[in-house]
Amino acid sequence: MRNAITHNEFELYYQPQICLVTNQVIGLEALLRWNHPEKGMISPGTFIPIAEETGLIQNIDKWVLLHACLQQKQWQELGYLPIKVSVNLSMIQFQQPDLFDVIQSTLKQTGIAGQYLEIELTESVMMNNPKLTLNNIEKLNSIGVEVSLDDFGTHYSSLSYLKKLSPNRLKIDQSFIRDMLHDTDGQVIVQAMINLAHNLNLKVIAEGVENKEQVKFLHSQRCDEVQGYYFSKPLPVEKINTFIHKRAHLPN
Ligand code: C2E
Numbered sequence: 001m002r003n004a005i006t007h008n009e010f011e012l013y014y015q016p017q018i019c020l021v022t023n024q025v026i027g028l029e030a031l032l033r034w035n036h037p038e039k040g041m042i043s044p045g046t047f048i049p050i051a052e053e054t055g056l057i058q059n060i061d062k063w064v065l066l067h068a069c070l071q072q073k074q075w076q077e078l079g080y081l082p083i084k085v086s087v088n089l090s091m092i093q094f095q096q097p098d099l100f101d102v103i104q105s106t107l108k109q110t111g112i113a114g115q116y117l118e119i120e121l122t123e124s125v126m127m128n129n130p131k132l133t134l135n136n137i138e139k140l141n142s143i144g145v146e147v148s149l150d151d152f153g154t155h156y157s158s159l160s161y162l163k164k165l166s167p168n169r170l171k172i173d174q175s176f177i178r179d180m181l182h183d184t185d186g187q188v189i190v191q192a193m194i195n196l197a198h199n200l201n202l203k204v205i206a207e208g209v210e211n212k213e214q215v216k217f218l219h220s221q222r223c224d225e226v227q228g229y230y231f232s233k234p235l236p237v238e239k240i241n242t243f244i245h246k247r248a249h250l251p252n
Pocket residue numbers: 015030031032043044045048061064088089090120122150151174207208209210227228229230234
């Protein structure tokens with residue numbers, strides 16, 4: 001993994017995020033893939049935890065940030081309608097004192113305005129410095145960069161993070177969406193999460209949406225945005241470009 005960056009073994013895939021009101025693609029989440037020369041494609045679920053343990057995550061997250069912004073620049077130059085690009089950052093990264101400077105200088109270097117970048121924050125490790133984390137979110141907001149709380153509901157401290165960090169968006173974890181239509185409890189929980197977000201003036205997105213029934217239910221509950229295999233799997237850049245071109249011709 002130490003050599004993966006210099007050996008060009010990392011690649012970003014992108015998964016569309018769809019607005020349930022306009023039916024438009026409003027965001028693309030960058031998801032990291034590692035093309036290992038012998039082992040083939042390794043999923044981030046396998047290597048990110050190791051990268052976090054070894055500290056390699058710092059360089060990897062910086063690489064992802066830079067390349068997602070470079071890609072965003074290319075989309076803008078191609079004249080794509082304004083789409084946000086979402087980057088996952090580990091909580092470790094979020095508690096670095098230089099996080100804000102790294103993001104700000106990456107935006108400057110690539111010529112991207114803050115409003116076209118979003119950060120997805122997940123509780124991969126415990127937050128040991130809530131003050132610094134909150135401060136980073138506030139500084140990012142001041143330059144237009146919004147922050148989502150990823151995998152919401154799965155971590156024992158989800159509600160306490162919500163209170164301490166005041167993010168801009170909640171991302172309901174896919175486990176809740178998967179079970180949602182099987183039992184009424186599942187529906188009530190998702191409903192409650194959507195209401196919680198809206199009562200706090202936050203946008204809410206559901207991840208792991210795999211079928212039409214789920215979309216219908218989420219729409220009926222006024223969930224703002226959706227993401228999942230039902231719309232598209234994460235795709236390499238050429239394929240995501242085709243997806244966006246095709247959708248642009250679809251009626252709402
Ligand atoms: P995440 O940010 O919650 O991303 C969602 C994961 O769910 C992705 O897995 C995506 O491919 C998958 N997914 C999307 N739609 C569906 C669906 O409809 N059904 C199912 N079953 N799965 C769906 P992926 O790409 O393997 O990423 C796993 C996790 O690894 C991510 O979870 C994120 O926490 C982490 N990760 C990915 N890329 C990066 C990165 O660049 N930096 C960091 N720090 N973490 C990353």
